[in-house]
Amino acid sequence: MDKVCAVFGGSRGIGRAVAQLMAQKGYRLAIIARNLEVAKAAAGELGGDHLALSCDVAKERDVQNTFEEMEKNLGRVNFLVNAAGINRDSLLVRTKTEDMISQLHTNLLGSMLTCKVALKTMIQQQRGSIVNVGSIIGLKGNSGQSVYSAGKGGVVGFSRALAKEVARKKIRVNVVAPGPIEQRWTKSSYVLTSLGQCCE
Template sequence: MQARVQMKQYVGPDLGKVIMGQVTFLWEFTSPCFNTWKKRVTSLAADSARVVANLPSRRYRLQQALECAALQMLDCNSMMSRVCAIFGGSRGIGHAVAQLLAQKGYCLAIIARNLGRAQTTAKNLGAGHLAFRCDVSKEEDIQNVFKEMETSLGQINYLVNAAGINRDGLLLRTKADDMLSQLQTNLLGTMLTCKAAVKGMIQQQGGAIVNVGSIVGLKGNSGQSVYSASKAGLVGFSCSLAKEIARKNIRVNMVAPGFIHTDMTTHLKEEQLKKTIPLGRFGEPQEVAEAVAFLLESPYVTGQVLVIDGDLFFLHRKLNAALLPKVGLFLVHSDQPSNQRWKQVYFHV
């Protein structure tokens, strides 16, 4: 309503109606999801009227207003051609990914179990981003939210799976319900969102998926056996899915963060733990978001697990290799005529 009033002030009620009508017609003709963007259309028409308000000729003002609106619609349609669904986008790493992708011009669907938090996130990102509620542990919820997203925003081109839960505890003290909830959310939920997204991506002959795992899925951690299992499962799933759908020009990658400043790490003893990290600090969600954006936009990268942990994982591997005894021995024969000696080579297993 405010935009309509401004438009009348800029160019008068008669020309304002003409500009609004023409912009609406152009938008309906060019945009696949006009209903979602009605407020944006009105604002866009008002912006166009403001730009041309001081031009002398009425006809020239109308012409310039439509040209201005058309240019803005090209930008908006370009934005809608890059639609990304972010599960778990209302907090932590998912929220950081949403902020970065919004800056890059993506049209975002923020999905979380808490709809209010998702709506707040979407609102803070600016116009054109929508919020949806979904429990990824329930297949029916996932199917319904993809229908809603496609109706409101069009086909999903990009998918980021950042939703996850953790229930720390020794295996002997972990209840079966806690095991199932972690596996259903962290592993099965990601499988189901990928399945739903890939259907649309195959029709478009292209798309990109990034799953957010964890370093403990690669090296394990005491007190996190179930959580580690769910994240380790993501590694095999992501790499296998990448092979299945690569010929459809759909890429699947994964990030494996280490200690990152999120709600999941607030209870940890940071001063003690950061001494085990070569870079000497915890990471920030924005740093993981940069890696996610890189994988979404790199057309020749698929089936990869990108570790973001300040070299914690590789230090762990180096220490293990140094401590392991030389348990194997095999002989290598040199093919060089001048050297027919057999060489002893020790190796680690």
């Protein structure tokens, strides 16, 4: 069976490093980001026959269309990585409601929507693996990041519950919670080692 991996948020940071790892392991990849040109650049760096797509993970129709496009061009997705995320740091009393909503929609709802669509195929195949990227901030909290912490903490709880839902279908759901990274970050041994173990 083809090894097909969808990396949401695969154009930069952790997602980009994950895509590099998965390409080395022989996966055919879909690099998904809001900005299509940036996704194309990241996919092009990997060499091989990889796909670049644009998607807003907070919009269910976008997510559904993206999976349809992946299945049409790469085959059924059997490995999903959710690394898409946004951060709008601010003290809660200064945070605009629309910024709260956008963070929660991207960081938490987005992972829920991609998992929901991916699972339909994985359940049919009776196999699959999902890795959701949380954050240490979601476990310990941090001043000025209460909304971000809520979203990433939600990803942890969601992943744990989902793992119990789908284990009997031979589908694994894991969550990794890395610490802060620099903008020019390219590798994290902790995250990549964890992902390498999850995809075997």
